[in-house]
Amino acid sequence: MNFYLAKAKIKAAAVHAIASLILAGICGGLVFYVWFPGQLSNMLRGTEMYWLVLLVEVILGPCMSLVIYNPSKSLAGLFRDYGVIVCVQFAALGYGLYVVAQSRPVYVVFVKDAFEVVTSLELDKKDLDEASSPEFEKVSWIGPKEVCSESPQDSKEKSDLLFSALEGRDIQVFPKYYRFCSEGEVNKAFLSSERLYSIIAQNVSYDHFKKQLPVGGFYWLPVKHRFGAGIRIYPLGNMESYYLPLDPYS
Structure with missing residues (x-):
C-alpha cells in the first residue's frame, strides 16, 4: 500500500x-x-x-x-x-x-411510602386500556411521569391484586389504580437525612455517596425497581429532586 x-x-x-x-x-x-x-x-x-x-x-x-x-x-x-x-x-x-x-421508565408510582419505577416492558396493552384516566392510557416518550396509586376498595379486586402481587405483578403495573398525587401527599412519607447517614455508616461501600448528598440538608424516599432499589433525594430549598443508586434495604 x-x-x-x-x-x-x-x-x-x-x-x-x-x-x-x-x-x-x-x-x-x-x-x-x-x-x-x-x-x-x-x-x-x-x-x-x-x-x-x-x-x-x-x-x-x-x-x-x-x-x-x-x-x-x-x-x-x-x-x-x-x-x-x-x-x-x-x-x-x-x-x-x-x-x-x-x-425505559415510563411511570414513577408512589405506593404507600416508596416509589416504584415502572418500565415500558412491564405494562401490558390490556392494562393500559383499563387505565383510570385517558392520561394514563399511553406510555411516555419524554421521560417518566410521576403518579400516585389508589388501592382498590372492592373485595374481589383486593383478592385479585393480592394473587397478582404473589406472581410478581403488584399495584404499580396496573394503570387503573393510577391517579395524580395530591399536594403534600408524597412529603408526608419523607425520611430524615439522619436515617440515610445511618444506613451509609453501616455499609462501607456506600461511603462515596456522601459526596453526592446536599450540604444544606435533605429528605429522601426509597425507590424500588425491577433490578433492586435506590433512593430519591429531596434537597431543602428550591433544588430539584434526584436519584442515587444506593439500596437502602441492603
Missing part, C-alpha cells in the same frame, strides 16, 4: 468516525437525558446494551471504511459499498434504541 492510498483511507475513516460520533451523541442525548434522566440510567441498567451498540457503531463503521475505501474506485462502487456499511450501522443502532426503548 503506497503512502497516498494509506493517507486517503485514514482520511475517509476519520470522516466516517466523526459522522458516527455525531450520530451517537444525538442518540445518546435522547437516551440519557430524555428516556433515562439523571441516575435512572445506572439504576435500571437499561443502557448497558446501548453502550455496547454505540461501541460497535463508533468503531466498526470507521474500520470498515478504512478497509473498503479506495479513491480509484468508481463513484457508483463507493456508493454501493458505503450503502451497505450505513445499512449495517443503522440496523445495529436501531436495534440498540429499540432494546433501550422497551426498558
Whole structure:
C-alpha cells in the first residue's frame, strides 16, 4: 500500500468516525437525558446494551471504511459499498434504541411510602386500556411521569391484586389504580437525612455517596425497581429532586 492510498483511507475513516460520533451523541442525548434522566440510567441498567451498540457503531463503521475505501474506485462502487456499511450501522443502532426503548421508565408510582419505577416492558396493552384516566392510557416518550396509586376498595379486586402481587405483578403495573398525587401527599412519607447517614455508616461501600448528598440538608424516599432499589433525594430549598443508586434495604 503506497503512502497516498494509506493517507486517503485514514482520511475517509476519520470522516466516517466523526459522522458516527455525531450520530451517537444525538442518540445518546435522547437516551440519557430524555428516556433515562439523571441516575435512572445506572439504576435500571437499561443502557448497558446501548453502550455496547454505540461501541460497535463508533468503531466498526470507521474500520470498515478504512478497509473498503479506495479513491480509484468508481463513484457508483463507493456508493454501493458505503450503502451497505450505513445499512449495517443503522440496523445495529436501531436495534440498540429499540432494546433501550422497551426498558425505559415510563411511570414513577408512589405506593404507600416508596416509589416504584415502572418500565415500558412491564405494562401490558390490556392494562393500559383499563387505565383510570385517558392520561394514563399511553406510555411516555419524554421521560417518566410521576403518579400516585389508589388501592382498590372492592373485595374481589383486593383478592385479585393480592394473587397478582404473589406472581410478581403488584399495584404499580396496573394503570387503573393510577391517579395524580395530591399536594403534600408524597412529603408526608419523607425520611430524615439522619436515617440515610445511618444506613451509609453501616455499609462501607456506600461511603462515596456522601459526596453526592446536599450540604444544606435533605429528605429522601426509597425507590424500588425491577433490578433492586435506590433512593430519591429531596434537597431543602428550591433544588430539584434526584436519584442515587444506593439500596437502602441492603
